Structure formats: structure tokens, C-alpha cells
Amino acid sequence: MSKVEAPSKVEGRRAELRETLVALAEAQIVQGGMSSVKARDLAGKAGCAVGAIYNVFPDMTALIMAVNLRTFLRIGVEVAGAVVGHEALAPERRLVLLARAYLRFADQNHHLWKALFDLEMPRDSDVPPAYNQALEELFDHIARPVSELFQELDPDGVQLMARTLFSSVHGIVSLGLQNRLSGVPLERVEAMIEALLLRVAKT
């Protein structure tokens, strides 16, 4: 009788539009990088008004963060998969496998990976909990071999070392792939990762 739609139906449509926009933004990032994502283009492809985007996302940053969340989850899957069946390897060897999986993902999904770090992030309080949770899970994969390797570390120390090693490998991957500053050819990137992790493990 009423012209007002039932809340569940409205919510369903909003969720659908969100999913559509995230998928379109993701495809655009893959193709042209984060800076090529434009509200007008997305609205055109989604068949909605530009304003409709801002009904389901507070701003374009939030939309790209939704893409980035998916990317982090995918990295988590790749990284976790890299050590399956290799549980018997020494922890430093498992760290090398994790790092290689990260390098491979970054190399094969360059624009998606770059968007993770190029996005100007909002204040911590505006970061969705799912986003931080995906990060925590990624660090947990690293923390496991780290805690075996450095048994003298307390849980805080393990977290610090896991983040230190992630950041270090990220730096090697990042400069290596950009073939910049250091001018390191790609084929040496794996050797650098291994050199670092095996040195760190030699205690």
C-alpha cells in the first residue's frame, strides 16, 4: 500500500549497488591504476546517478578501501597457501615462501597492490574493522614462523618482529618492482628477500 519500500528491500539494493561499484572500481584499478577511478565513469557503468554512489559510500576513498580490503584478503589467501604442505620446513624457509608469495602477488597484480599503499588513508577511527582484521590475519601468518624462530620473544616482540620483517620485505619488493632508486633487476629481488630472511634467522 505504501510507496515507501520495506527497509530490507532498500538495504538489499544498497548492498547490491555497493558490490557492483566495488567490482567496477576493482576492474578499473586493474586496468588503469587507482588514479583512473572516476565517480562519473563508475556511475555510467553501474547505470546509476553519480549521487547514488555517495548514498552507499561516504566518499571515493571509502570505495577504494573496499577494493583494498578485497585485495588484502586475496593476499592473505595467497600467502597462507604458500606454506600449505611445507609445515615441516624450518621457520625461516617458510618465511621465504610467504615473502615470495607476496612478491608474486605484487608483480602479477601491480595496480591493485599499489592502490593499497597509494591511497591516502583516513584517520584510524574511520577505518572499517574488517580492514584492520584482514591486516591482523596477514600478520598472523608471518607471526607463526617468527615465534618459532625467536622463541625468546614475548607476544609483543613477535608482533614487532613480524611487522618489521613484513615492512622490510615490502621495501625490497616495492623498490625491486619499481626498478628505481636502487636499480635492482627483478631477478635479484628474490635473492635479496632470501638474503635478508636467512641472515635475520641466523641467530
Place this chain on the structure above:
Amino acid sequence: MSKVEAPSKVEGRRAELRETLVALAEAQIVQGGMSSVKARDLAGKAGCAVGAIYNVFPDMTALIMAVNLRTFLRIGVEVAGAVVGHEALAPERRLVLLARAYLRFADQNHHLWKALFDLEMPRDSDVPPAYNQALEELFDHIARPVSELFQELDPDGVQLMARTLFSSVHGIVSLGLQNRLSGVPLERVEAMIEALLLRVAKT
């Protein structure tokens, strides 16, 4: 008698315009970051036509690379200065001092530092020799303690390890300063750098 200026005078003017433009671009990067550098604005401030910029630089990338060269030289000075008077320290402790100087520079000159890595670089063949030389000198500062620390490494191995450690520290600085992905507060960045370098040194 001729209206054509002497080559030396033309060259002098070109050199002067180059210097002016580099200084203006640098000031603009400090203020608003690399993406805020616009040819039109620079021409206005330099009192020249927009086209005159392209008489002295092939493109804006080349102009920003000239700024980046200055930045690399400044980092080299800071990094070299960090170990002066500390020659008697153990090599891993000197590496920590070098890394801290790098962190400090990045923190205090954020936009200039970011431009080093955000610029889409041309192919290697188009990179001016002075640029690569500044990089080599930066790596030499790192290679010195590295060669003392790992006396079993040949010169290639020392270079690889120096670049590996630079990239690692760069990753820690980069993610730490962005306070992103890893969500690491700035005060832990120094602890992470030290944790990494002292672990690597423990062989």
C-alpha cells in the same frame, strides 16, 4: 654585429633558467607535494613562457628528476654526517645511525622524500649519469659497514646486501611514516629499524 647571441651567453641563460625552475619546483614540492607542480605556475613564477621550460627540460619528469637529484645529494650528506665521529663504533651500530638519519630526513622532508619514489621514472638510458652517481654514493655509505660486518662477501655480495638493507629500512620507514597498512606508531619505527639491523648483524 650579429643579432644571434654568443653561444656562451645563451648557455648561461639556459643554465640560469634551469636553476630557477629547479628551485621553484623544489619549493612547490615541499609545500604541496609532487602532484602540485604545474608548468604554468612555474612559468608564472619564473617570469618565462610555458614553452621556455621545455627548452631547458625535455619534460616535467626531467625537471622533477633534477629536484630529486638534489634531494638524493642532501640525503647523502645527512647519512654521511651521521657516522662522522662514530668511526670506532661496531659496523652494525653505524648502520643503525645511517638508517636513523634516513628516517629523520624522510620524516622532516616528507614531500621531497616521497617525490623520489612517486615519480614514474624514464627508462634507464634516459636517467642522467649524475643521478645514478648520487645513488651509487648513497649505497657506498651503506656498503662500508656492510663489508666490515660480512667479511666473507665478495664485492657483488656486499653491493647486494647494501641494497637489501637499504630497501628493508626504506620499507620500514615508508610504512611506518605512512602509519598505514601495519598501523605502526612512529615511535616504534626506530625500534623496528634497530631490531632488524641488529638481528641481521648477529651472524
